[in-house]
Amino acid sequence: MIPLDHVIGLSAILFTIGVVGVVTRRNVIVILMSIELMLNAVNLAFVGGNRLWPTGPAGVSYDGQVFVLMVITVAAAEVAVGLGIVISMFRNRDSVNIDDVSLLKW
Amino acid sequence: MTVPVFLFYFFAALAVLSALGVVANVRNTVAAAMSLVITMVSLAVIYLLLEAHLVAAIQIMVYAGAIVVLFLFVVMLLNLRSDDFPPARQRLSKLAGALLGVFALAEFLRRSGSLPAAPPLPEGFGGYRTLGIALYTDYILLVEMASLLLTAAIVGALILAKRKID
Numbered sequence: 001m002i003p004l005d006h007v008i009g010l011s012a013i014l015f016t017i018g019v020v021g022v023v024t025r026r027n028v029i030v031i032l033m034s035i036e037l038m039l040n041a042v043n044l045a046f047v048g049g050n051r052l053w054p055t056g057p058a059g060v061s062y063d064g065q066v067f068v069l070m071v072i073t074v075a076a077a078e079v080a081v082g083l084g085i086v087i088s089m090f091r092n093r094d095s096v097n098i099d100d101v102s103l104l105k106w
Numbered sequence: 107m108t109v110p111v112f113l114f115y116f117f118a119a120l121a122v123l124s125a126l127g128v129v130a131n132v133r134n135t136v137a138a139a140m141s142l143v144i145t146m147v148s149l150a151v152i153y154l155l156l157e158a159h160l161v162a163a164i165q166i167m168v169y170a171g172a173i174v175v176l177f178l179f180v181v182m183l184l185n186l187r188s189d190d191f192p193p194a195r196q197r198l199s200k201l202a203g204a205l206l207g208v209f210a211l212a213e214f215l216r217r218s219g220s221l222p223a224a225p226p227l228p229e230g231f232g233g234y235r236t237l238g239i240a241l242y243t244d245y246i247l248l249v250e251m252a253s254l255l256l257t258a259a260i261v262g263a264l265i266l267a268k269r270k271i272d
Contacts, residue, residue: 001110001223002111002156002224003111003219003221005214006114006115006118006218007152007156009214009218010121010122013122013207013211014121014145015210016207016210017122017125017129017207018125018129019203019206020200020204020207021129023199023202024129024203025129027135029180030128030129030135030138033139033177034129036142036169036173037125037129037142037145040146040169043149043165044152047153047156047161050232051156051224052221052222052225054225054227054228054231055225060228060236062232062240062241065160065161065232065237066237066240066241066245066248068158069164069241070252072164072168073252073255074255075168075169075173076259079173080259080260080262080263081259081262081263083176083180084263084266084267085266086180087183087184087267090184096184096186
């Protein structure tokens with residue numbers, strides 16, 4: 001039997017790696033990849049939670065796994081729009097450096 | 107240690123190493139995307155070990171098959187030279203990241219062993235049939251909302267990809 005607290009621990013480690021990637025890297029594409037890592041860490045926690053509590057008030061419950069499917073949908077939409085933004089940013093600024101687009105920064 | 111537990115630890119270590127490869131690879135974005143594929147596939151194996159079969163299949167199809175390919179497509183389309191890659195940020199944020207990592211690890215070790223063992227599962231848990239029935243009966247509103255979101259994303263990506271916005 002897989003120890004579920006280690007599943008949650010793996011999820012925490014992956015999320016931390018994703019946060020570090022978002023904070024330290026300047027390449028927009030790598031920042032988007034790190035966001036994907038964070039979403040995957042959350043998915044892992046959801047699947048582990050659904051394994052730990054597989055039944056709800058009305059019998060078998062799939063809340064965790066359905067939530068994972070929704071997160072995957074949101075990730076797909078986010079990547080489509082995010083990479084569109086990256087391409088138009090490269091077209092206008094000729095760069096993928098996040099420091100070159102600071103128009104909205106205070 | 108039984109085979110599933112060994113597989114879990116093996117693929118967990120693989121996922122962590124390849125996730126580090128995504129973040130720490132400063133020179134080569136294509137290699138970072140390939141590391142991301144390895145992370146996605148090892149997470150899919152862990153989903154299989156957690157009896158989430160449909161989610162594992164969709165993880166491989168959507169993440170490893172579509173999303174990372176989209177990343178690779180954009181990286182190769184932009185044709186970045188290695189001197190285009192900006193250096194990573196300086197010491198302070200790295201220190202903050204290391205502190206966060208140490209905190210997460212300490213909290214994990216402190217809480218380790220506090221969760222109960224996983225209960226036995228009913229027949230067909232997490233399979234295509236049962237999860238599909240749940241999706242199209244109890245969660246039908248969520249499915250409709252997902253379709254709306256994907257439509258909005260398609261329209262947004264098309265507008266962003268136009269050369270001139272008029």
